[in-house]
Amino acid sequence: xxxxxxxxxxxxxxxxxxxxxxxxxxxxxxxxxxxxxxxxxxxxxxxxxxxxxxxxxxxxxxxxxxxxxxxxxxxxxxxxxxxxxxxxxxxxxxxxxxxxxxxxxxxxxxxxxxxxxxxxxxxxxxxxxxxxxxxxxxx
Amino acid sequence: xxxxxxxxxxxxxxxxxxxxxxxxxxxxxxxxxxxxxxxxxxxxxxxxxxxxxxxxxxxxxxxxxxxxxxxxxxxxxxxxxxxxxxxxxxxxxxxxxxxxxxxx
Numbered sequence: 317x318x319x320x321x322x323x324x325x326x327x328x329x330x331x332x333x334x335x336x337x338x339x340x341x342x343x344x345x346x347x348x349x350x351x352x353x354x355x356x357x358x359x360x361x362x363x364x365x366x367x368x369x370x371x372x373x374x375x376x377x378x379x380x381x382x383x384x385x386x387x388x389x390x391x392x393x394x395x396x397x398x399x400x401x402x403x404x405x406x407x408x409x410x411x412x413x414x415x416x417x418x419x420x421x422x423x424x425x426x427x428x429x430x431x432x433x434x435x436x437x438x439x440x441x442x443x444x445x446x447x448x449x450x451x452x453x454x455x
Numbered sequence: 456x457x458x459x460x461x462x463x464x465x466x467x468x469x470x471x472x473x474x475x476x477x478x479x480x481x482x483x484x485x486x487x488x489x490x491x492x493x494x495x496x497x498x499x500x501x502x503x504x505x506x507x508x509x510x511x512x513x514x515x516x517x518x519x520x521x522x523x524x525x526x527x528x529x530x531x532x533x534x535x536x537x538x539x540x541x542x543x544x545x546x547x548x549x550x551x552x553x554x555x556x557x558x559x
Contacts, residue, residue, distance in 0.1 A: 339477055339478055339479045340478070340479050340480075342477065342478045342559070343475075343477075343478025343479050343480035343484070344478075344480070345478075345558075345559055346474070346475070346478050346480070346488060346559045347478075347480060347484055347487065347488050349555055349558035349559050350487075350488045350489075350491035350492050350495070350555060351491055352558065353491070353492070353495045353551060353554050353555055353558070354491040354492075354494050354495045354498070356495075356554075357494070357495040357498035357499050357502070357551070358498060360498070360499075360502055361498045361501060361502045361505075364502050364505050364506070365505065367517075368513075368516050368517060369517070370516055370517065370518070370519050370520050370521055371516065371521060371527070377524060378497055378498065378501045378524050378527065378528075379493075379494030379495070379497050379498045380494075380524070381490055381493065381494070383494075383497045383524055384493060384496065384497045384500075386524065386525060386528055387497065387500065387501070387524075387528045387531075387532075388544075390525075390528045390529055390531070390532035391532050391535075391537050391540040391541075392537050393540075393541075398457060398460065408486070409485070409486045409487075409488075409489035409490045409493060410468055410471050410472060410475070410485065410486075410489045411468060412489070412493060413467075413471065413489045413492060413493045413496075414464045414465075414467035414468035414471060415464050416493065416496070417463075417464075417467055417548050418460045418461075418463040418464040418467060419460055419464075420541065420544045420545065420548060421541050421544070421545055422459070422463075423545045423549075424544060424545045424548040424549070425463040425466075425467060427545070427548060427549040427552060427553075428467055428470075428548055428549075428552045429463070429466055429467060429470065431552050431553055431556050432467070432470040432471065432474060432552070432556070433470060435474065435556045435559070436470060436473055436474055436477075439474065439477050440477070443477060445477060
């Protein structure tokens, strides 16, 4: 079974238990999910670097907003040069993240796009939202 | 500017905003959500880069004193190839995005 099919199955299994969930509840859950994933990654990295005393002062501060652009720069992925934009920690997070994934490579952008598109369609159906909520409000 | 990168950035930004909008969360909560995902991706990348270090690289880390993230990133970029960085970064994006979407 492909990763994509597995993701589809996990959505179906969540369907009945979450069928009465409001959009507000979903928003809170999404926020919690992001926090949990972040905390898991902190734990994983801490476990990987615990033996290095030299890294204890840095630890998970590598996750500070903007760090991805800095690390990319050292590996020849200079978002500033590639885009002409000056992206920093003060740039809107959604813009930072989408630029980041795009410049990391076609595969990264493909995976993120496919996964988000599939899930978005599932949620639109679940919440009865057929077109973009923001554009509907502005009409 | 690379047109392909620009197009994929616009598409991703649109998808991210749409998913966040479905949750009716505030602007600051949206910022927090995407900052956490961004942080999770960089933590995942750095962890994977450590996995790729050879024994000599690990010994160097034990002897060095990194004062800033830049010091650490500079060292990692000297110890891991650019090609491997792209592979690692792609895997990290896939893992984090997939985990997030499985949880919601």
